[in-house]
Amino acid sequence: MNFFAAINNGLRELWANKVRSLLSMSGIILGVAALIAMVTVVQSMMGGFRKFVELRGGIEKIQISKDDLPKEQEHLAGLSVGITVRDMKAIRVGAPLVRYISPEIRAGWEQITLPGRQVNTVVTGVGPDWVPVNKRELARGRFIADLDLLQKTCVAVLGAYTAEVLFPGNEEPVGKKLKIRGTTFTIVGVLAPVDPGGPPGRGSSGRGGISRWMNNGVYIPLDTAISRFTGNEVLSALNVSVGRAEDILHAVPQIENILLQTHDGLQDFRLETNEAMLADFQKTEASFTYSLGGVAGISLFVGAIGIMNVMLASINERIREIGVRKAIGARGSDIFFQFLAEAGVISFLGGVLGLGVSFGIILAMNSILAASIPDATTATVKPVIMLAGLLFSMGVGLLAGIYPAIRAAKLDPIEALRYE
Amino acid sequence: MTDSRSISFAAGPRESVPLAVLRDVRKTYVMGDEQVHALDGVNLTIDHGDFLAILGPSGSGKSTMMHILGFMDKATGGEIIFEGEDVSRISAARRAWYRANRVGFIFQAFNLLPRLSVLENVILPMRYSRECDMREATARAEHAIERVGMTHRLHHRPSQLSGGERQRVAIARSMVNRPGIILADEPTGNLDSKNVGRILELLESLLVEGLTVIMVTHDLGVAEHARRVIAMRDGKIQEDRRR
Ligand SMILES: Nc1ncnc2c1ncn2[C@@H]1O[C@H](COP(=O)(O)OP(=O)(O)O)[C@@H](O)[C@H]1O
Ligand SMILES: [Mg+2]
Numbered sequence: 001m002n003f004f005a006a007i008n009n010g011l012r013e014l015w016a017n018k019v020r021s022l023l024s025m026s027g028i029i030l031g032v033a034a035l036i037a038m039v040t041v042v043q044s045m046m047g048g049f050r051k052f053v054e055l056r057g058g059i060e061k062i063q064i065s066k067d068d069l070p071k072e073q074e075h076l077a078g079l080s081v082g083i084t085v086r087d088m089k090a091i092r093v094g095a096p097l098v099r100y101i102s103p104e105i106r107a108g109w110e111q112i113t114l115p116g117r118q119v120n121t122v123v124t125g126v127g128p129d130w131v132p133v134n135k136r137e138l139a140r141g142r143f144i145a146d147l148d149l150l151q152k153t154c155v156a157v158l159g160a161y162t163a164e165v166l167f168p169g170n171e172e173p174v175g176k177k178l179k180i181r182g183t184t185f186t187i188v189g190v191l192a193p194v195d196p197g198g199p200p201g202r203g204s205s206g207r208g209g210i211s212r213w214m215n216n217g218v219y220i221p222l223d224t225a226i227s228r229f230t231g232n233e234v235l236s237a238l239n240v241s242v243g244r245a246e247d248i249l250h251a252v253p254q255i256e257n258i259l260l261q262t263h264d265g266l267q268d269f270r271l272e273t274n275e276a277m278l279a280d281f282q283k284t285e286a287s288f289t290y291s292l293g294g295v296a297g298i299s300l301f302v303g304a305i306g307i308m309n310v311m312l313a314s315i316n317e318r319i320r321e322i323g324v325r326k327a328i329g330a331r332g333s334d335i336f337f338q339f340l341a342e343a344g345v346i347s348f349l350g351g352v353l354g355l356g357v358s359f360g361i362i363l364a365m366n367s368i369l370a371a372s373i374p375d376a377t378t379a380t381v382k383p384v385i386m387l388a389g390l391l392f393s394m395g396v397g398l399l400a401g402i403y404p405a406i407r408a409a410k411l412d413p414i415e416a417l418r419y420e
Numbered sequence: 421m422t423d424s425r426s427i428s429f430a431a432g433p434r435e436s437v438p439l440a441v442l443r444d445v446r447k448t449y450v451m452g453d454e455q456v457h458a459l460d461g462v463n464l465t466i467d468h469g470d471f472l473a474i475l476g477p478s479g480s481g482k483s484t485m486m487h488i489l490g491f492m493d494k495a496t497g498g499e500i501i502f503e504g505e506d507v508s509r510i511s512a513a514r515r516a517w518y519r520a521n522r523v524g525f526i527f528q529a530f531n532l533l534p535r536l537s538v539l540e541n542v543i544l545p546m547r548y549s550r551e552c553d554m555r556e557a558t559a560r561a562e563h564a565i566e567r568v569g570m571t572h573r574l575h576h577r578p579s580q581l582s583g584g585e586r587q588r589v590a591i592a593r594s595m596v597n598r599p600g601i602i603l604a605d606e607p608t609g610n611l612d613s614k615n616v617g618r619i620l621e622l623l624e625s626l627l628v629e630g631l632t633v634i635m636v637t638h639d640l641g642v643a644e645h646a647r648r649v650i651a652m653r654d655g656k657i658q659e660d661r662r663r
């Protein structure tokens with residue numbers, strides 16, 4: 001018997017016992033559906049979360065900020081000055097795992113004026129690493145460079161929303177001049193917009209769903225901000241990022257040690273990473289995986305028993321047929337593969353039906369998620385997962401078919417023919 | 421040139437040696453302390469192109485001998501030479517090969533597969549012998565079905581046929597792989613007299629093509645058609661008569 005004849009034979013047997021076959025498939029159907037739904041939902045949750053973390057600089061980012069002193073150091077509060085340029089320089093020298101260092105000085109909420117127009121927005125002094133640490137990109141022009149800091153040049157980079165407000169239409173912002181507190185700055189670049197997700201229109205400028213809060217602002221060289229606006233070297237934020245996410249573990253204590261030195265032992269700083277978010281998310285992911293994985297596992301186990309059961313019943317009904325096949329020349333292996341092919345056909349069809357059911361589950365989950373979390377990303381089944389689900393169900397079915405097929409193959413032809 | 425088909429139905433290359441030789445063949449079943457000698461020292465030589473009828477009371481070992489001759493069962497003692505080769509101690513896979521290629525079985529209960537059509541039933545032995553592709557197998561099956569006069573029922577199920585028709589399809593199935601011998605265990609036992617006649621005619625027509633036929637029967641009238649009649653009793657050959 002060749003492969004196609006065996007498949008054809010399996011389909012025929014299945015069709016001859018439609019209801020029984022469908023019942024025996026139900027476990028496999030549920031198992032595959034749960035499996036595919038689980039992997040898809042977890043994957044889309046992962047994807048949504050990754051996007052969320054990326055928008056906040058990714059898991060490579062460490063935020064260093066001023067903190068209240070612990071109880072035992074409260075009496076030294078007068079000595080606490082916050083995070084300064086000195087800390088930044090010490091980290092640059094002493095923490096080799098840190099790849100990018102992005103100091104920020106918030107010059108304040110300023111009025112930006114151009115001939116004939118004006119806007120109020122946040123002015124921040126930053127360095128060149130601001131772009132990689134925050135995983136941002138430029139839409140046009142260039143960003144602030146090391147040389148701008150050294151020479152305290154008066155250049156500015158605009159956030160996408162700010163650029164849109166100041167230069168509506170197709171007007172080119174790069175090269176134009178603007179005034180902040182009477183100082184003239186030349187615009188050298190415009191940031192690419194970031195979309196923090198969510199339905200279009202929500203909190204956005206209304207054009208392309210650009211959200212205001214991340215796309216607002218004017219960026220100037222750090223040293224320019226110090227000399228022209230704040231007059232001191234206290235940073236409003238210091239963000240750094242490591243080359244590889246795994247380096248976070250070692251970079252954090254490294255930075256803490258350096259800061260304890262530069263702060264003369266004062267614990268007036270705090271390090272935050274996105275890891276806590278990641279841990280929270282992984283907990284959710286795990287609970288999803290376990291509950292749906294449990295359902296999938298149990299269903300597939302039940303499915304395997306169902307298939308084994310229906311195969312044994314079918315063999316019992318067809319003992320005579322097996323005897324006839326052997327009498328006209330079938331070898332044990334022919335009978336074995338005939339019944340294995342039947343198990344394969346049942347489980348493959350079960351897998352296909354399970355795939356259909358999984359679409360239903362995912363549709364339902366999507367609508368539930370959309371109703372409860374407006375920002376939720378919708379899940380779609382990837383072809384690889386469909387294929388994996390089908391292969392898995394066939395694997396389960398074939399495994400369950402082995403024992404019945406061996407029993408059929410071992411039947412003695414004479415006894416089988418005598419069987420009524 | 422002769423028609424290649426009639427050559428291939430002929431007895432094969434070893435015309436000089438007998439088709440099969442049984443020497444002191446025994447089949448003993450052990451049931452608890454008791455031993456049942458289903459075959460108790462059978463000696464028999466079967467020539468090419470012969471037509472044997474085996475008579476004997478129920479339980480005398482007729483079916484057991486057919487099973488052993490048909491590679492369905494192993495003897496517990498003695499020697500069996502088939503087409504010049506000692507087949508007394510061959511593997512299960514080798515026995516399956518002989519069943520698929522060298523012997524054809526016809527049963528009292530027809531034993532067609534109910535879910536397959538007439539054509540598919542007759543194709544089945546060629547699937548297991550793997551001697552030819554689907555197209556050739558179909559052509560050969562159609563030819564065999566034509567030989568038994570069932571061409572008008574190619575796509576019917578066995579359940580849609582009468583007993584006589586089913587047995588004719590079973591004969592087509594038994595000969596489609598061009599075996600050396602056809603073993604028929606009470607082939608007419610379930611048929612009325614009119615159909616018995618047709619089946620006997622068919623079996624006799626196979627002899628013309630050089631096939632060897634062994635037929636078990638209870639019916640003396642049926643046995644009359646054979647050229648050689650063997651009577652069995654208690655697992656032994658009691659009488660061996662050539663007509
Ligand atoms: N599997 C078996 N186990 C035990 N005894 C058997 C078995 N098969 C056949 N026999 C015995 O062998 C003897 C011959 O059986 P069988 O060849 O079927 O006789 P027949 O076909 O002539 O009626 C009988 O006594 C029968 O009971
Ligand atoms: Mg019998």
